[in-house]
Amino acid sequence: AQSVTQLDSHVSVSEGTPVLLRCNYSSSYSPSLFWYVQHPNKGLQLLLKYTSAATLVKGINGFEAEFKKSETSFHLTKPSAHMSDAAEYFCVVSEDNQGGKLIFGQGTELSVKP
Amino acid sequence: DTGVSQDPRHKITKRGQNVTFRCDPISEHNRLYWYRQTLGQGPEFLTYFQNEAQLEKSRLLSDRFSAERPKGSFSTLEIQRTEQGDSAMYLCASSIRGGGRITEAFFGQGTRLTVV
Numbered sequence: 001a002q003s004v005t006q007l008d009s010h011v012s013v014s015e016g017t018p019v020l021l022r023c024n025y026s027s028s029y030s031p032s033l034f035w036y037v038q039h040p041n042k043g044l045q046l047l048l049k050y051t052s053a054a055t056l057v058k059g060i061n062g063f064e065a066e067f068k069k070s071e072t073s074f075h076l077t078k079p080s081a082h083m084s085d086a087a088e089y090f091c092v093v094s095e096d097n098q099g100g101k102l103i104f105g106q107g108t109e110l111s112v113k114p
Numbered sequence: 115d116t117g118v119s120q121d122p123r124h125k126i127t128k129r130g131q132n133v134t135f136r137c138d139p140i141s142e143h144n145r146l147y148w149y150r151q152t153l154g155q156g157p158e159f160l161t162y163f164q165n166e167a168q169l170e171k172s173r174l175l176s177d178r179f180s181a182e183r184p185k186g187s188f189s190t191l192e193i194q195r196t197e198q199g200d201s202a203m204y205l206c207a208s209s210i211r212g213g214g215r216i217t218e219a220f221f222g223q224g225t226r227l228t229v230v
Contacts, residue, residue, distance in 0.1 A: 102159070
């Protein structure tokens, strides 16, 4: 069965410093992986996706993630945090042969200090 | 196309009443999902459709919950005899499912249900 573990429930960084949000997945087959962001009182927005092409994936707003099969990880990074990055971030896994439903992690709340 | 639309945005109901939510997916998206999200948690899978066929329903979902997608377009989610534990944000999403890999899902703004 597929599952996702986000290793930190809350991450706090200073503006201008790097961001690292950690995600490990469990999947029996080759998965598709996504990161979504949810700002307060806003809908879920796709940041980036991995679907078996390049292992380093670039997304919107300067975010990127690297798929590491050997480590079953898909960590989200950004070189320099901005105040507007403060939000809840969700790592999501999906498997073609399991019908393609999306399984969400518990989320990581990112705080950005001035 | 304006994206995934959900109606209503907010619903307050008394315990024991029935409620129905509607979701209009992005045109030509053949897959439609329902999720539930409570405060501080990630979205929890409820059910999903490929066109009009309901492919899977979460085992966590009680028989009070039912979903339909007639004609493979909009979908409705009904909760019968609501309980306070049903209070949550109900999210709808749609995507394209074809012969290739899974594409990303686009989410609506959600319907916030409060059972009093």
